[in-house]
Structures are given as structure tokens and as C-alpha cells.
Amino acid sequence: MITVRRFIRAASICLALGATAPIAHAQDPAPAAPPAAAAPQQAAPSTAAPATPADPDYQLGSGDKVRVTVFGEPTLSGEFYVTGSGLVSLPLLGEVKAAGLSVRQFQETVETALRNGYLKQPRVSAEVLNFRPFYILGEVSKPGTYPYTSGLTVQNAVATAGGYTYRADKNKVYIKRLGEEKETKMSLTPSTQVAPGDTVRIGERFF
Template structure:
């Protein structure tokens, strides 16, 4: 593949990422170790802040201590923090929780810049490859190997425009055989 073809492919991938995919709701996203969240307690700035979910799936909050966060959605975390604060600390606390940064993704194999990249909502495999500065000339552009976060199994999947990436996934682009 020549330089022009590679650049054309990269532009096509980027334009697909900008126009072809409808936004996917992240409200059902389950938190896990490595995610960074922001907790705000209305009227009590000292009780909020930015927290990274630790390896045990917990965040340590001022006054109430550790709260289980892994496995919860943002709304469920809000409820858990509000419930903990209402146990003798505040009357009817109003809490918000939002994900600031997700677990990173990893892109390996036949891409120009393999490595660790930040996850963004609605990320597709093609967008991730574009982030890694595109395919090498040896890349198999018909399939991708995906290992989902927490899994030891790598699955071969067709490389389609709507193939989604999740936080913590490892993508490997294989070499094509002539």
C-alpha cells in the first residue's frame, strides 16, 4: 500500500468515525478498577473530589471511608454515596457522580503506533486504529483480535465499521498473508 492509499484510508476511517455512528449511551457503563470518577455533594465541597477506583473496586471518600464502586453504574454510585452519607452524616444528601477517565485500551500489532490509548465513549475499532496512526502496509484489514477487559481469551472478529471497543480492551491487528 502506497503512502497515498494509507493516507486515504486514514481519512476514510476518521470520517466514518465522525459521521456514521450514532452516539451510544454510557449510562449503563459499569465502573471498574482504574476508572477515575468525580463525586460532588451539593453544599458540601469538602466531601467530594476526584477519585480513582482502586484494585479492590473501591473509592475512599472523606468522612464515610471506602465505598464499593466497581460493578456499579454512575447512577448506582451516586445512590451508594448518598446512602452512606445519610447514615448519620447528612440529611437527604444530593450527590452527583461522573466518569472523568475510563480504563485505557491497548492497540497492538500491525498499526503504526502500537501502545496504550485513552478510551473515549463510542469508540470503534477503526477509530482506535486511526488513533494509533493507521494500519501498516502488512496489516490484515479484514479482521481484528480482541481481548475484552478481564478475559484471557482473544477472539477474532471481522473488522467492520460498527465494531465497538470497551474500556480496558486489547486490540491486536494481525499480519496479512499474501
């Protein structure tokens, strides 16, 4: 009887201890950190040089090289030079006046000529590929004819011609524009411009 009571008491104690002991739970995994937002990619800086618009008042002249495009008519398109007589020889049309005309006026002249018996609604585009050369004389190391480049100044022209001679007047310059009969005396500054077809003369200084 005593043994049964001891067993019952021991069982009661075990049950009491089991009821009060904390139940161990498996630890929940820590929530995953949200993925970091991707940094926006910056566009690579453009390396293309801005286009330089052509002077709308620029007049074509002997030595200019032009591209003429007749849309839808590749056999009538191409690259042509303005001749010494101021004409451009075009397919189908023959010689067309160009000297003294702006690029737009020349373009309209070609369109009119094509419309007169050749095409119903011609669309023509014209642009200058190479400008006529300039000429430099006088007190420079290598006088002569040189290709024109956009934005050319007298100082650039002198450098192209090998620089000044020791007798050169570096304060004055004489420029004869295309189509003019006389040269004009100008102050020689870093910004003195040369136009296509100009004749530049560097005078001699007085000691």
C-alpha cells in the same frame, strides 16, 4: 352726476368679479406615510453541541475518573479515580467499591454510606469525567495504551496507534473486553466499536 354713476357701476363690477373669483386656500400638507414596521429579528442559530447522554449501563472500572458531588457538602465533593483494586477513596467514607457498578449504582452506594451515621438525607450526584484507557497490540505502528474517546471504533484506534503495518490483517480484529478472560475474533468494519478498557489486537495476514 355722470361721474357718480360711473363710480357706482365700476364698484358694482368689482364686487361682481370678487364674488365669482375662486378663493385660494393654503394647500394642506400631505399626510405623513406610516412608519414601516420593523422586520422581526431572527434568533441566531445555536452553536452549542447537543449533549450526549452517558450509557446508563456503563460499568465503572479501574482508570475511570469520576466527579462526586454531595449537595451542600463541598468538602465531601471532588474528582476521584477508580483504583486498580476497583475502589474510590472518598472523604469521610474512605474506600468505596466502584468497579462493576453503573454510575447510578455507585451514586446510590455513596448515598447509603453517608446515611449510615454521617448525614441525615444526603443527595449525591456522580458522573464520569474521563473513561479508562484502551490497549492496542499487534500489527500497528505504535502499540500501547491510549485515552478512550466516546464512540471510538477499531479504525479510529488503529489511526491513533499510527496505522497498520504492511503485515496487518485488515479484515479481522481480536478484542478482549474488560473482565473477560479470552479475546473474541470479529470482522473488522468501519463500525466495529471499542469500549473503555478493551484490549484490541490486530493480527497478521497470511500472504
